[in-house]
Amino acid sequence: xxxxxxxxxxxxxxxxxxxxxxxxxxxxxxxxxxxxxxxxxxxxxxxxxxxxxxxxxxxxxxxxxxxxxxxxxxxxxxxxxxxxxxxxxxxxxxxxxxxxxxxxxxxxxxxxxxxxxxxxxxxxxxxxxxxxxxxxxxxxxxxxxxxxxxxxxxxxxxxxxxxxxxxxxxxxxxxxxxxxxxxxxxxxxxxxxxxxxxxxxxxxxxxxxxx
Numbered sequence: 520x521x522x523x524x525x526x527x528x529x530x531x532x533x534x535x536x537x538x539x540x541x542x543x544x545x546x547x548x549x550x551x552x553x554x555x556x557x558x559x560x561x562x563x564x565x566x567x568x569x570x571x572x573x574x575x576x577x578x579x580x581x582x583x584x585x586x587x588x589x590x591x592x593x594x595x596x597x598x599x600x601x602x603x604x605x606x607x608x609x610x611x612x613x614x615x616x617x618x619x620x621x622x623x624x625x626x627x628x629x630x631x632x633x634x635x636x637x638x639x640x641x642x643x644x645x646x647x648x649x650x651x652x653x654x655x656x657x658x659x660x661x662x663x664x665x666x667x668x669x670x671x672x673x674x675x676x677x678x679x680x681x682x683x684x685x686x687x688x689x690x691x692x693x694x695x696x697x698x699x700x701x702x703x704x705x706x707x708x709x710x711x712x713x714x715x716x717x718x719x720x721x722x723x724x725x726x727x728x729x730x
Contacts, residue, residue: 561593566730576686585637585680596727605721609695618661621711637678643669647679693722
């Protein structure tokens with residue numbers, strides 16, 4: 520399994536895995552996670568509403584910031600890929616990460632569906648959303664929202680494509696007591712069955728809606 524390591528100012532290792540999956544749950548736009556259209560060009564700007572177990576937040580996407588990332592996010596949120604996905608890694612003052620689907624069979628389908636890197640045009644400021652990566656041209660489905668100004672990530676190639684415009688207080692309150700304990704390999708192979716059994720208090724996405 521590919522893993523991505525980030526180093527903070529105090530040399531803290533950060534592991535972000537880029538792969539995803541989802542079952543048959545569709546969002547308001549219809550479709551299923553296993554049949555996401557990965558070819559449609561996203562609008563120049565669009566918003567996505569996340570309804571979560573903690574409340575709602577809205578992300579505004581700017582395609583000119585990172586076209587490949589914006590297109591992939593549009594595809595996945597349009598077909599309900601992230602529905603029921605857990606926020607499995609929450610590090611206060613750093614990032615909240617998600618993007619591994621509830622269904623390991625769907626995760627497997629997307630593991631090698633990588634997109635090319637986008638040049639970094641916008642900094643990883645607080646509230647910005649960025650795809651995780653395990654190296655050059657390796658982004659798939661995992662994402663993180665910056666909980667602080669993490670400009671150091673800019674030089675590592677993490678290209679943000681949007682920013683939270685509503686509900687950042689909800690993002691700040693996502694359950695964080697488990698820290699980085701959930702095993703990403705186990706999430707990939709067992710999906711929500713593993714997370715529900717071992718980390719039942721994790722917050723999760725109920726639905727996404729492109730606006």
